[in-house]
Amino acid sequence: MGIRFILMVNKQGQTRLAQYYEYLTLEERRALEGEIVRKCLARNEQQCSFVEHRNYKIVYRRYASLFFLVGVDNDENELAILEFIHLLVETMDCHFGNVCELDIMFHLEKAHFMLEEMVMNGCIVETSKTNILQPIQLMEKSS
Amino acid sequence: MASTTSSIMDTLFQRTLEDLIKGLRLQLIGESAFISKALEEIRREIKSTDPHTKSNALQKLSYLSSLHHFDMSWAAFHVVEVMSSSRFSHKKIGYHAASLSFSDSTPVLLLITNQLRKDLTNPNNEFEVSLALECLSRIATTDLCRDLTPEIFTLLSSTKIFVRKKAIALVLRVFEKYPDAVKVCFKRLVENLDSTDPHIVSAVVGVFCELTSNDPKSYLPLAPEFYRILVDSKNNWVLIKMLKIFAKLVLLEPRLSKRVVEPVCEHMRRTGAKSLMFECVRTVVSSLSEHEQAVKLAVVKIRELLLDDDPNLKYLGLNALSIVAPKHLWAVLENKEVVIKWLSDEDPNIKRESLRLVMAMVSENNVVEICRVLVNYALKSDPEFCNEILGSVLSTCSRNLYEIVNDFDWYVSLLGEMSRILHCQQGDEIENQLIDISMRVRDVRPELVRVGRDLLIDPALLSNHFLYRILSAAAWVSGEYVEFSRNPFELIEALLQPRTNLLPPSIRAIYIQSAFKVLIFCLHSYLLQRESTASSYPDTLALSELASKREMPEGSDLATFKAPSHSEQDEVFNPRVSNQSSEELSVGNGGDRTINHGQTSTPVTSENIFTYEAVVNQLNLIELALGPLTGSHDVEILERVRNLLCFIELIKGEILESLVQKEENLNSAEMKSSKIIKLMSDAFSEELGPVSVSAQERVPIPEGLVLKENLNDLEMICGDIQLPSSISFSLVSTHYEEGVGASLPDLQSKEELEPPSEATSLLAEHRKRHGLYYLTSEKNDIVANDYPPANDPKLQDDQNNDTEDLVKLTEQLLVSKKRPNQAKPRPVVVKLDGDFVPVSAKRPGPKDDSLSGAVQEVLLGNDTRTSTSRSNPSDKSSSKRKGKEKLITDPSSELNENLGDAEKLDHENPSSRRSKHRTHGKERRHKSPGKIREEREENGQKEKKKSSHRHARHKTRQRADVPLNVVSETPVIPDFLL
Secondary structure, three states: OOEEEEEEEEOOOOEEEEEEOOOOOHHHHHHHHHHHHHHHHOOOOOOOOEEEEOOEEEEEEEEOOEEEEEEEOOOOOHHHHHHHHHHHHHHHHHHHOOOOHHHHHHOHHHHHHHHHHHEEOOEEOOOOHHHHHHHHHHHHHHO | OHHHHHHHHHHHHOOOHHHHHHHHHHOOOOHHHHHHHHHHHHHHHOOOOOHHHHHHHHHHHHHHHHHHOOOOHHHHHHHHHHHOOOOHHHHHHHHHHHHHHOOOOOHHHHHOHHHHHHHHOOOOOHHHHHHHHHHHHHHOOHHHHHHHHHHHHHHOOOOOHHHHHHHHHHHHHHHHHOOOHHHHHHHHHHHHHHOOOHHHHHHHHHHHHHHHHHOHHHHHHHHHHHHHHHHHOOOHHHHHHHHHHHHHHHHHOHHHHHHHHHHHHHHHHHOOOHHHHHHHHHHHHHHOOOOHHHHHHHHHHHHHHHHOOOHHHHHHHHHHHHHHOOOOHHHHHHOHHHHHHHHHOOOHHHHHHHHHHHHHHOOOOOHHHHHHHHHHHHHHOOHHHHHHHHHHHHHHHHHHHHOOOOOHHHHHHHHHHHHOOOOOOOHHHHHHHHHHHHHHOHHHHHHHHHHHHHHHHOHHHHHOHHHHHHHHHHHHHHHHOHHHOOOHHHHHHHHOOHHHHHOOHHHHHHHHHHHHHHHHHHHHHHHHHHHHHHOOOOHHHHHHHHHHHHHOOOHHHHHHHHHHHHHHHHHHHOHHHOOOOHHHHHHOHHHHHHHHHHOOOOOOOHHHHOOHHHHHHHHHHHHHHHHHHHHOOOHHHHHHHHHHHHHHHHHHHHHHHHHHOOOOOOHHHHHHHHHHHHHHHHHHOOOOOOOOOOHHHHOOOOOOOOOOOOOHHHHHHOOOOOOOHHHHOOOOOOOOOOOOOOHHHHHHHHHHHOOOOHHHHHHHHHHHHOHHHOOOOOOOOOOOOOOOOOOOHHHHHHOOOOHHHHHHHHHHHHHOOOOOOOOOOOOOOOOOHHHOOOOOOOOOOOOOHHHHHHHHHHHHHHHHHHHHHHOOHHHHHHHHHHHHHHHHOOHHHHHHHHHHHHHHHHHOOHHHHHHHHHHHHHHHHHHOOHHHHHHHHHHHHHHHHHOOOOOOOHHHHHHHHHHHHHOOOOOOOOOOOO
16 A cells, blocks of 8 residues: 555654554554654664565654654655655645644644645655645635 | 533633643653543543534544554544534544544444545535545445445546545545445546546556556556556656556566566666656566666666665665576676675664675675675674574575585584574574584584584583574584594583583483483494404404494495505504505504504594593493482483483493403303493484475374374473474484495594694683582582683684675685686485475465456456447457357367467567457457356446446557456467557
8 A cells, every 4th residue: 555654753752643544453553653663763864764664664764853754565665755754844844834843743633634635545646735735724714 | 400510611621632732741750640631531521512622522532542542442423423513623623533543343434424425425615525535545444435436436537636636546445445346436547547637647546556566467458558657757756656567567468578668768867866766777677677788777777876875775776786686696796895895884774685685696606705704794793683694694505405505514614603603593593404414414424523512512602592402403413423423422521511401401301312322332332342352353343343334334345445544544643654554554453552652642533542441430420410310300301311320220230340350251241231232322323314394294194093183181281391302303214315435434534633622622621620510419500600702702803804804805706706616526415305395385366356356347348348339240240150159169279279379469560460369359258158258248238327438548448458358368468559
């Protein structure tokens, strides 16, 4: 299914956003997040951004204090996923203006909404910033 | 009354999600208490009749569930309630909660079908449609998919791009859950490939990429459309997906690759995006590897990646290189210095990839050097990577029954060396290989015994529990092949040294059993020697007879081999007697005596060690060392100790007695014990051989034997008894096909010339220091554990194991590809029929048989319909008649005919191919079993009724679709792109 899950985790290993595209029970999610955080957060800037985990890959990137971790199938293009992460951050930047961890914490719904515009059922369906932000801006106007 | 007031209070003073988050941030320690309080509030609030309060509570609950993993399944019904709210902001919260918490087993799923249908068909608010689509893509079950397929079908051609692209992405899940939906939706999905809107194309290509990766065969007919997108699209995301699709399709249809290779290379050359370039490279190396030009270009690009500073590109470069390696090793060799350089990268992932590549370069010409370099490198690495290196060395060398190992002496000593590496955790694998080699390669046994002795004799190794398995193998080998040992007494001492009490019981039992075997050998040798002295036989003959007993029945032959080897030995050690002829030596005892005197300082040869004193000493030693173990609680140990001690008791008396009468008549007195010893020796010298994996299957099961009876009760009774691993080796004796040549005695004499290793002195030193502990009872349970580590990496530092040297060395050995053949021929490796690993496990079939079936059916249904409706009447009737005729003919002969037909097709010119092809396809269709055909036609008609929409490109489709009909019968598929 391409993308299996998207996680945002801070430096302390606390999950700030979790979006799964396949159903996992709470225990499975907890275990998965724990394992991934242990694996990825221990790595430094000079090491590559790809980690093999179980039967899939994790592509991650760090922005300030926040790690963006994307779990993908093995044949997914790693560089494209990195670009996707960057696009996600740019989009958030665009909306929140210099996005930080707190923005995502307090506007989790919006972050989810953006993600839902970009990724549907594990496939990337939208890559244009304006298109992603259009519905959310409309909604803000109406409320 | 009370409940209404509380609900009003809740509404007025409800904490919002923001309050909750702020509160959470303030809690440094009492977070769980805070959350459980919040959950309590939520449970109350969520029952409120006020939609705002309710949705707010649900929002908080979703937050806690999503980020703090609190269960929210209990709120499923409330979720449904909020979903059905008329306000969009509430509905959104409800849908989000549903997609977060609902699973296939959620009972309330049955309640939401109508709500979803209502929202999906909402004409005014596309955002509500989008919410429903998004939620469905996460929670849709088979039932939901079945019920909502018509709505989704309508949305697939929605004029609103925003909705349509989401509907397209949803189709993936619908197909997976409810394959019958393919009949309805597939055609529309395909039409979207032609869309002018880039977002639609992007979404639909994503869906096809996923579908194709699961079952490429079904989508082969769509190749022309895919090809068009591959050539025309400017969107990198789409192109990457397209390349993934073709990487799968090309493997099925080789002719497609000729078409695809050009555009792929073009993209690779032109694009500025690394992601697309890498995808092109990966496609070429994985699926187009027979196109040499393309591979060359790809390797150039890989090299660029490898030399980049970005660790990501480095990693991907190595990754791509390891895909190329099996088919184009030259690509790896070309980049070897970079690959080896990254072996010392700081990123473990990169190191691992480059290790994989280094192992790919190993061949039988360079295996010795590469392994040497890698093992030295492992000494310096961190424990994890060290073990990875060792693991890959072990698996590479043992591949295909040690295919690449020519020099087993080297390999066995490498195994010994690996065991001594500080972080080595490959005990199990090394154990298996030691045993396996000892049984398969008889030429290597002397070296094995030497390596085993070095391991056993080093007391420091006994403190490393990772080595226990290796030590057990060493003990077994030493016992089993003791006749190759230089000094069996030393082995007994090593096997019974006090620190063996650190070993687990199962392995200790192996130690004791091995000591038993060694003792028998010593006694037997002693007796033979005595006999021969008494009857003034030459020692050499007696001993060589002994040594040969197991190896060769024709002892006399060996004796003649042995004699020259002895003369060689003399030449080295005793120049005085070197001019003596070998005959003299082998006949006269005097010659031997001089040798023995001359050798007192050098390692003892087997001739002079079996003295009476030595034997008695050993018997005493064993009695002392094992005496305390008669109280052991482990059955295996107890059993073996008893065996050994009773045996000693049995023979000791007579042996002691025999001393008194030594010079007189020993024959009568010693008859009994020597008989026993001879018997035991015969028993132990029974050859153990490798056993075929399938051997067990060949044994017929006797009648009345119930093998599948439940033995759980038994397990409960003897649960804690561990079987010693030696049992698995001692099964059946098999015979070798070939005897050993003259190399055996050669090796033996060579071995005898070697100076004593440091381990002997280690043991001696240990004995000096801890003499107190030797030969005493085991009351001192705690043995001092203060030995220096067996293998301090610092000690090895002087060895040339720097990375630069690594590069240099490896370069050298890689450059000299063709090395002169080894002087030593490769020894025989015994192979059994059961050893051959099955070529490959059964390839897993397509995951979704029903899905692929449905897809094929739709494509076929299209075809049936279009071909009957489009073709002119005369054509139709003729083809029908033809079909009827075919039905009568023998199917097998027809199959051959068709195959031949298809082969011919390739050589025909394109213009004639087309027409011919069509008829060909029709014949096939009619040939397929009637029932299936009927069903298909029915489907076609059904669909015809459903959609009056006629596809614009039926002509191409028809041509492409036809062969799919027979995919299961013949692999013939036309070139879609011609």
